[in-house]
Amino acid sequence: MDYLPPVYVWQRNSLTVNSVVMTSKLKQRGVNQMNNYKYMLRREQDVLTVQDVARILRIGKNYTYDLIRSGRIPAMKLGKRILIPKAALIDFLEGESSYRKNSEKTA
Secondary structure (H helix, E strand, O other): OOOHHHHHHHHHHHHHHHHHHHHHHHHHHOOOHHHHHHOOOOOOOOEEEHOOOOHHHHHOOHHHHHHHOOOOOOEEEEEEEEEEEEHHHHHHHHHHHHHHHHHHOOO
């Protein structure tokens, strides 16, 4: 396959390239990895809906409900709406990152 400049790769797979670019920009600014998720979610509302979380994580709505039901993502119910605090989503993401690092060390 021919080498594609980053601009074209970005258009095809924005998540991977954006994460790499954002991580390198954060390192240049001196932001550590723990604040990475806070920085990435800085424009999101403080309280998110299930649809918002599914969009951010790029997963289905039903799988998001499963994560909430299992307690992996803390949420609260207000009337018929399920709301997820942004801080809870950041904690979930940080926990998943440390889980991934620990499982790679043991393998």
